[in-house]
Amino acid sequence: MSSELEPETVYDMVLVDRENDVRVVTKQLFRLYTLRKLGPPFKPVIPFGPHLFGSGKTKFVQSYLELVNNMGESALIGLDHVCESEKANRRGFLEKLKRASVLYVDLRELEPTDPKERNLEWAVYYLLIKAAHSQVGAEIFSKKEAFEKVDMEPSNLVPLLRDILRIPSDQYLLIAFDEVGVLDESLDEFHFKRTHDDRVRPYNDFIGIISQLCEEPDLFFIVVGKSEGLNIYNYVASVSRVQLVFIPLSPLEKHSIVEHLEKSSSFLFPGSPKVSEILCHEDFSTSELAELLLELTGGVPRLLVRAISYLLLYKSSNNNFLLSKETFLIIMNSFLVTNYCVATFLPRLISLSEQRKRLLRMLTLLSLYRIRFDFDETVQ
Numbered sequence: 001m002s003s004e005l006e007p008e009t010v011y012d013m014v015l016v017d018r019e020n021d022v023r024v025v026t027k028q029l030f031r032l033y034t035l036r037k038l039g040p041p042f043k044p045v046i047p048f049g050p051h052l053f054g055s056g057k058t059k060f061v062q063s064y065l066e067l068v069n070n071m072g073e074s075a076l077i078g079l080d081h082v083c084e085s086e087k088a089n090r091r092g093f094l095e096k097l098k099r100a101s102v103l104y105v106d107l108r109e110l111e112p113t114d115p116k117e118r119n120l121e122w123a124v125y126y127l128l129i130k131a132a133h134s135q136v137g138a139e140i141f142s143k144k145e146a147f148e149k150v151d152m153e154p155s156n157l158v159p160l161l162r163d164i165l166r167i168p169s170d171q172y173l174l175i176a177f178d179e180v181g182v183l184d185e186s187l188d189e190f191h192f193k194r195t196h197d198d199r200v201r202p203y204n205d206f207i208g209i210i211s212q213l214c215e216e217p218d219l220f221f222i223v224v225g226k227s228e229g230l231n232i233y234n235y236v237a238s239v240s241r242v243q244l245v246f247i248p249l250s251p252l253e254k255h256s257i258v259e260h261l262e263k264s265s266s267f268l269f270p271g272s273p274k275v276s277e278i279l280c281h282e283d284f285s286t287s288e289l290a291e292l293l294l295e296l297t298g299g300v301p302r303l304l305v306r307a308i309s310y311l312l313l314y315k316s317s318n319n320n321f322l323l324s325k326e327t328f329l330i331i332m333n334s335f336l337v338t339n340y341c342v343a344t345f346l347p348r349l350i351s352l353s354e355q356r357k358r359l360l361r362m363l364t365l366l367s368l369y370r371i372r373f374d375f376d377e378t379v380q
Helices: 019-038 057-075 084-098 120-136 143-150 154-165 180-185 202-213 229-239 254-263 275-279 286-297 301-317 325-332 335-341 346-351 356-368
Strands: 045-049 101-106 173-178 219-224 243-246
Touching: 019 045, 019 057, 019 084, 019 219, 019 243, 045 057, 057 084, 057 101, 057 173, 057 219, 101 120, 101 154, 120 143, 120 154, 120 202, 143 154, 154 173, 154 202, 180 202, 202 219, 254 275, 254 286, 254 301, 275 286, 275 301, 286 301, 286 325, 301 325, 301 335, 325 335
Parallel strands: 045 219, 045 243, 101 173, 173 219
Antiparallel strands: none
């Protein structure tokens, strides 16, 4: 699909109903901060979102600090009944967190560093270095140069990342790993450790790398990505390296969709009016539209924004068009619209076709949300 039809180019999507997710993440980051103050040994705490695609996890981690700043003290203070000194402690942490620097790392760019060695730890280190360079637009170190500077030591890596990102040593650095599910596909690319029963647990290796980095001061992590979530949690818990805390990222309810429609605006119309002002009118309320969108998408964020995007595109090319329940159903029952809404999902389904169990889970998801598709086109 042409990039000019992507939702990001159609309207400014405002994140809504993620306050609980922000509180969960912030509380766990604060727990890691507290554990560090108590001193080693400690079990690091990592917020973790192993959701399927479409849940809004990437948008969430990229917008997390903005959401924290918007929520203010309610992101951490008021969660529990705590004394005034504890509130002051949390308030100090929160103020530093608001000024943190975020390093977004897409694990789809993870690749073996050397065909002979295939060391996952070094591959992750080098990916962090590349991501930092890319984020500030700097020239990327060669693998040899990076290895000489880091020498496989967390105490060398973290200062190097700070130098690249141009942030002081006492500023919080939040590393957001996305697409952790690529580790499901990497069994032949790296030399993973084997358990006593000769099984391979890629996530144990990856989480082990993060657990070592967690010993460095003022460094925090969020990990998200489509993956075998429950299995990851069980595997990691079994080796007692870290505690993974699940980020809910629940589908949106009707009231949240109403808020999304009322706060988001579209670039396609003069003055960038709110989406609710464009699509709704006195005979068709925002509440009615939200209810229909909820029924169509199940509140799955990615499906929701693509459905709204299509309605905005339709309205922009039919200026006199007035939306109603009947016209909504006519438009959305078109296979053209269905293909647009699920366009980002189908390639991932096809890529999983050799692994029938996972594919079945994906197809079940589509069925639950009543997304129509041609099975013969999906599985080839």
